[in-house]
Amino acid sequence: MDSSTNMTPFVKCLMFTVVCLMIAGSCCEHSLDRRANVAKRSDNDTYYNIYTKINTLEKYVSNLETKLQTRTKLLRQVLKSVIEMDSNLGLSDKNLKKERKLASKKNALGFTTKLSGSYSSTSSIIRGSLILYNGGNAYNGTVFTCPSPGLYLFHVSLMSNSRLGGILIYKNSQQLTLAYTGDENPQVNGASVSAAVWLSVGDQVYLCPYSSPLWINLNSAFTGVKVH
Structure with a gap:
């Protein structure tokens, strides 16, 4: 089962x-x-x-x-x-x-030179004996030739014992001013003069004796500068 x-x-x-x-x-x-x-x-x-x-x-x-x-x-x-x-x-x-x-x-235009020597003619150009400054190289030792137009100032101081001694500042052929030491024959006398003048390019400024003969003491000087 x-x-x-x-x-x-x-x-x-x-x-x-x-x-x-x-x-x-x-x-x-x-x-x-x-x-x-x-x-x-x-x-x-x-x-x-x-x-x-x-x-x-x-x-x-x-x-x-x-x-x-x-x-x-x-x-x-x-x-x-x-x-x-x-x-x-x-x-x-x-x-x-x-x-x-x-x-x-x-480059500032200007110069200063000492003056000295003897000159026997009023047509002589007075030379610089020692150039102290020559900005722009426009002064060649005898003549300043204007390189740029403007107003310039020139000054001369003269020491001399020459009778009728004097120095004239010229612009080209034009007389500007005179530094005059006097009529007599002193030991040494001094004089100075300035001139302001407008210059064009190429104008020349120089010095000539007022009378001759002219003896210039070595303490004399010539200065020029462009002021404007």
């Missing part, structure tokens, strides 16, 4: 319940293991992502810091160059002003 036929309905129901519980337990265990594995992988992925992002952020910050240091160094070099350029420009401006001032002094 089959054993299953001898089982009572209660026993069959009990066995069915046990089998169901075993199957359910196995399924539940499998489900928990699966969930645990999934949870474990998820945690690992989360940790991996966080560390990866941290590493990436650290690299980014490091690169940014390097770039900032490079830019800072570059800016310092640029600033240093600008300061040096500004300093050089300042020196250049000072040098330029100094050179212009020196050039203006060198």
Whole structure:
């Protein structure tokens, strides 16, 4: 006789319940293991992502810091160059002003010369014995030739013991003024005279004796300067 036929309905129901519980337990265990594995992988992925992002952020910050240091160094070099350029420009401006001032002094039109010697003719041109200043090189030792138009001032100081001693200032062939020491024959007498005159390019100014013979003391002088 089959054993299953001898089982009572209660026993069959009990066995069915046990089998169901075993199957359910196995399924539940499998489900928990699966969930645990999934949870474990998820945690690992989360940790991996966080560390990866941290590493990436650290690299980014490091690169940014390097770039900032490079830019800072570059800016310092640029600033240093600008300061040096500004300093050089300042020196250049000072040098330029100094050179212009020196050039203006060198190119200032004017001259001063000492006079001396003896002259036996009133047609003689009195020569400079020692040129002290000759800005513009317009005075050649005997005649001043105007290089640029303008108002000029000329001055003569004469020391002489010649009777009727005197010096005339000429513009081209025109007599301007006379420095006259007197009619008598003194030991040494002095006289001076000035003349302001407008000159055009090429006009000439020079000195001639008022009378002859004329002896000129070495302390005499002739000066000319452009005033405007």
